[in-house]
Amino acid sequence: xxxMIPLDRESPVPLSHQIYHELRRAIVGxxxxxxxxxxSTRELARQLGVxxxxxxxxYARLAAEGYVAGRRGSGTYVADHVQLRETENGDSQPSRPxxxxxxxxxxxxxxxxxxxxxQRVTGDxxxxxxxxxxxxxxxxxxxxxxxGRAARDQSIAxxxxxNPAGLLSLREEIAAYLxxxxxxxxxxxxxVITSGVQQSMDVTIRLLVDPGDPVGIEDPSYRxxxxxxxxxxxxxVPLPVDxxxxxxxxxxxxxxxxxxxxxxxxxxxPTGAILPLNRRLDLLAWxxxxxxxxxxxxxDGELRYDARPVPALxxxxxxxxxxxxxxxxxxxxxxxxxxxxLGYAVLPRDLVTPYRRVRAAIDWHPSTLAQATVAAxxxxxxxxxxLARMRRLYAxxxxxxxxxxxxxxxxxxxxxxESAPAGLHLLVRVHSSRPEAEIVQRAADHGVVVVGAxxxxxxxxxxxxxxxxxxxxxxxxxxxxxARLARALGA
Amino acid sequence: xxxMIPLDRESPVPLSHQIYHELRRAIVGxxxxxxxxxxSTRELARQLGVxxxxxxxxYARLAAEGYVAGRRGSGTYVADHVQLRETENGDSQPSRPxxxxxxxxxxxxxxxxxxxxxQRVTGDxxxxxxxxxxxxxxxxxxxxxxxGRAARDQSIAxxxxxNPAGLLSLREEIAAYLxxxxxxxxxxxxxVITSGVQQSMDVTIRLLVDPGDPVGIEDPSYRxxxxxxxxxxxxxVPLPVDxxxxxxxxxxxxxxxxxxxxxxxxxxxPTGAILPLNRRLDLLAWxxxxxxxxxxxxxDGELRYDARPVPALxxxxxxxxxxxxxxxxxxxxxxxxxxxxLGYAVLPRDLVTPYRRVRAAIDWHPSTLAQATVAAxxxxxxxxxxLARMRRLYAxxxxxxxxxxxxxxxxxxxxxxESAPAGLHLLVRVHSSRPEAEIVQRAADHGVVVVGAxxxxxxxxxxxxxxxxxxxxxxxxxxxxxARLARALGA
Numbered sequence: 001x002x003x004m005i006p007l008d009r010e011s012p013v014p015l016s017h018q019i020y021h022e023l024r025r026a027i028v029g030x031x032x033x034x035x036x037x038x039x040s041t042r043e044l045a046r047q048l049g050v051x052x053x054x055x056x057x058x059y060a061r062l063a064a065e066g067y068v069a070g071r072r073g074s075g076t077y078v079a080d081h082v083q084l085r086e087t088e089n090g091d092s093q094p095s096r097p098x099x100x101x102x103x104x105x106x107x108x109x110x111x112x113x114x115x116x117x118x119q120r121v122t123g124d125x126x127x128x129x130x131x132x133x134x135x136x137x138x139x140x141x142x143x144x145x146x147x148g149r150a151a152r153d154q155s156i157a158x159x160x161x162x163n164p165a166g167l168l169s170l171r172e173e174i175a176a177y178l179x180x181x182x183x184x185x186x187x188x189x190x191x192v193i194t195s196g197v198q199q200s201m202d203v204t205i206r207l208l209v210d211p212g213d214p215v216g217i218e219d220p221s222y223r224x225x226x227x228x229x230x231x232x233x234x235x236x237v238p239l240p241v242d243x244x245x246x247x248x249x250x251x252x253x254x255x256x257x258x259x260x261x262x263x264x265x266x267x268x269x270p271t272g273a274i275l276p277l278n279r280r281l282d283l284l285a286w287x288x289x290x291x292x293x294x295x296x297x298x299x300d301g302e303l304r305y306d307a308r309p310v311p312a313l314x315x316x317x318x319x320x321x322x323x324x325x326x327x328x329x330x331x332x333x334x335x336x337x338x339x340x341x342l343g344y345a346v347l348p349r350d351l352v353t354p355y356r357r358v359r360a361a362i363d364w365h366p367s368t369l370a371q372a373t374v375a376a377x378x379x380x381x382x383x384x385x386x387l388a389r390m391r392r393l394y395a396x397x398x399x400x401x402x403x404x405x406x407x408x409x410x411x412x413x414x415x416x417x418e419s420a421p422a423g424l425h426l427l428v429r430v431h432s433s434r435p436e437a438e439i440v441q442r443a444a445d446h447g448v449v450v451v452g453a454x455x456x457x458x459x460x461x462x463x464x465x466x467x468x469x470x471x472x473x474x475x476x477x478x479x480x481x482x483a484r485l486a487r488a489l490g491a
Numbered sequence: 492x493x494x495m496i497p498l499d500r501e502s503p504v505p506l507s508h509q510i511y512h513e514l515r516r517a518i519v520g521x522x523x524x525x526x527x528x529x530x531s532t533r534e535l536a537r538q539l540g541v542x543x544x545x546x547x548x549x550y551a552r553l554a555a556e557g558y559v560a561g562r563r564g565s566g567t568y569v570a571d572h573v574q575l576r577e578t579e580n581g582d583s584q585p586s587r588p589x590x591x592x593x594x595x596x597x598x599x600x601x602x603x604x605x606x607x608x609x610q611r612v613t614g615d616x617x618x619x620x621x622x623x624x625x626x627x628x629x630x631x632x633x634x635x636x637x638x639g640r641a642a643r644d645q646s647i648a649x650x651x652x653x654n655p656a657g658l659l660s661l662r663e664e665i666a667a668y669l670x671x672x673x674x675x676x677x678x679x680x681x682x683v684i685t686s687g688v689q690q691s692m693d694v695t696i697r698l699l700v701d702p703g704d705p706v707g708i709e710d711p712s713y714r715x716x717x718x719x720x721x722x723x724x725x726x727x728v729p730l731p732v733d734x735x736x737x738x739x740x741x742x743x744x745x746x747x748x749x750x751x752x753x754x755x756x757x758x759x760x761p762t763g764a765i766l767p768l769n770r771r772l773d774l775l776a777w778x779x780x781x782x783x784x785x786x787x788x789x790x791d792g793e794l795r796y797d798a799r800p801v802p803a804l805x806x807x808x809x810x811x812x813x814x815x816x817x818x819x820x821x822x823x824x825x826x827x828x829x830x831x832x833l834g835y836a837v838l839p840r841d842l843v844t845p846y847r848r849v850r851a852a853i854d855w856h857p858s859t860l861a862q863a864t865v866a867a868x869x870x871x872x873x874x875x876x877x878l879a880r881m882r883r884l885y886a887x888x889x890x891x892x893x894x895x896x897x898x899x900x901x902x903x904x905x906x907x908x909e910s911a912p913a914g915l916h917l918l919v920r921v922h923s924s925r926p927e928a929e930i931v932q933r934a935a936d937h938g939v940v941v942v943g944a945x946x947x948x949x950x951x952x953x954x955x956x957x958x959x960x961x962x963x964x965x966x967x968x969x970x971x972x973x974a975r976l977a978r979a980l981g982a
Contacts, residue, residue, distance in 0.1 A: 013671050017671070028810040064798060065768055065801065066768035100782070102698055103697060103698060103699055105697055106848070109848060109849065109852055111848075140642075140643075143642065144643055147638065151634065151635045151638050152635055180508075195686070195854050195855070196855060198853065202853040202854065206594060206596050206597060207593055207594060208591075208594055208597075210594050210596075228852060231852065276557060277557035291591070311556070316519065339653065340858065340860075341856065341857060357597070357600060361600055361693075361718055361722065362689065362690065362693040363689055364686070365832065367830070367861055368830035369861070370858055370860070370861070
């Protein structure tokens, strides 16, 4: 027998299993041809320096699975039918390259460099990451206590499949919180828990959009939502944004009305504009006539530092007498932490059942433990105390960033819109003819990590734009970080 | 002013916020018409019995948001433009019923009663639930310790967005485990973590299937996978199952080959048949010629009690010289617990990148904490020790169920196929002319919960079938549970 059986005596894999596996591989790979006689178990045990029962065990398993057959008194042979199939494909043919036709959906899905490409982390760069809360100021001790309690609660952990809409306790806490903080009155049964805005949008688009349907999205906007629209085969209509956010005058009034539009009225992403009341009312009046579903992504609506947060558009919609066309989406990624993977959608009554059906069909439901823990965070007041603390901290970091930009970057960059003290990032326009990617790279070379805003735009802007995520950056590093950016820009 | 402002002094919502909210509601709802003069803050404070600054605060907020305007010296008035938009819709018009056109995808999604309809739990029924492991035998203490450790590990909890394919540590542990236990050799980069088989299948179908494409599924099979195929607009080809599982002779050989087929070779769902080696080889040889992707759902392949588990079909595919066409899907729902919501897919090399892109586009990534905890469960050996204990426990419960069926149900039911000691349930054929739903209801009336297998079948069987999930039922209740079923069947 020509088969090498390399044994790893340090491995947790039992020796008999290793022998079985190597012989099986050799049989299927035709190194041991059909009808070949295997050595006796005594002989192989001697060769390998293992106990005979170890080899017996391997042979018994091969026989049970049909790879070998024993003829009493004459030893063990490779079974015929295994070989038969193998030779059909040619023994020595290498793996053929595969040409597969993927679905239209996945062929349309825009290719883009993975957003989480590993950064060269040297340890002394200063990072201005977008969508990143202050993880160093998170109440981890409280979190650990609550998650421990949820994990010990047999009524939570031992529940098998729970409601695809999410745990009722969490939905009740979210409904009460939205009424208190976002001016949005809804009942727990209008809420569906998702794994975040991305899944909320995936379900929404799947629910409503067919290939060829027009859909609207702010320009600039969050590019991962636009990707889903493109993949769905929708005709994507850019909705221009100015210093007051989405301009209702630009909404399409002729032709097939959009099936849905995606908007960020509390704090436009990425410009930071806040949609004023008269525009909100115009937007709602427009959707009354077109029937267009408005998706309000309130991704950081709670994070306003100079004034109370503007109430949600969805709340306004529900207080009017018109049709309720607003789907509200929220996320815990920015107000708690991103690795949590929990968000939610609040639905007009007529869409609750269809939305739940789609959500249940594609993913059943999210982690019960995480849901129970967040329900306790909200219910016991930790969530809102944390938010209040973060508003103070982010206000400080926002002011420090504005100050540092004025000090180091005057003339080199400008803020496109008035940057209200809100959210987790600032958008700056860079007065430079260099490509955006080159600026980002030069910044990294100077020890500061910033993100280019170019991918947010459908209509390319005339100058490069950077996103300066300030919320997760320690206050004492902000000035030096911006100074490094100034050096990268050649100041 | 005619507006009632009910104040709840016990509420955590500040009084100024309550006043603000009620006034806003009255303005938007047209109870306070455009141009109406609000009472002075002093007057309203007196009426409501609150401090004047409380009302000041509410008015300031209404003004900041554009609902009211103050004219110096002459009081506070409801702004015009709010009313303007409202009257366009008619003040007293009730909410119109909505007629929305949902997408073709969601219109195709089969309607079915929610699988998790609340059962009347009286506390003394005996439950034979499918897909339900023995939660009372789960090592909760170990689990709590590991989850606590992961929650305290700042490098886990504070990681923001992680790799959409899943935590590398978990993928490495899964790769090692599959090599040890399932005869499947793969590298961590071929693995993508999902929230379970349902999401794995959603991604797979989205990746490969266009409306009109033929796809194959065993008949009977897991109906939630078939739902996704139907929603995708695929032409669903039933693949008949016999006592040895999927019969390769029934695979389509003419016309457009299926884009994918879905199969459960280790333990056919729901019949329990185990696909023998010669059929596995025929199946792989067929997919070599058609290019069809074979999805192997190994949902409970680890749970074999009389013999070692049959190695995965995907392992066999990778040892041959042909094209690797097998996507392997696994889940922790049945070997750990369902509320965890973690599963994975192991992909042929050419599909790794496209699959990861789809997964990242629709849902970013699963809960980092749960991933880290399961990685520790496997890496520290708890996972396989638990599996070994469960094999012994489930073997006992399987034997007890077979024995009870022979004792109480002889002549009333039969096991369609030889029921190998494996998995979490048995499929029984009921010799009855009653509809399946009526049998399930009668069983519930007699204090025993069983699940009808009818929805698994594309071609309706000639007699009703029941799924008897034995794994989660305490051993000492099994005999009495089956006796109750016998009484329900009129024995």
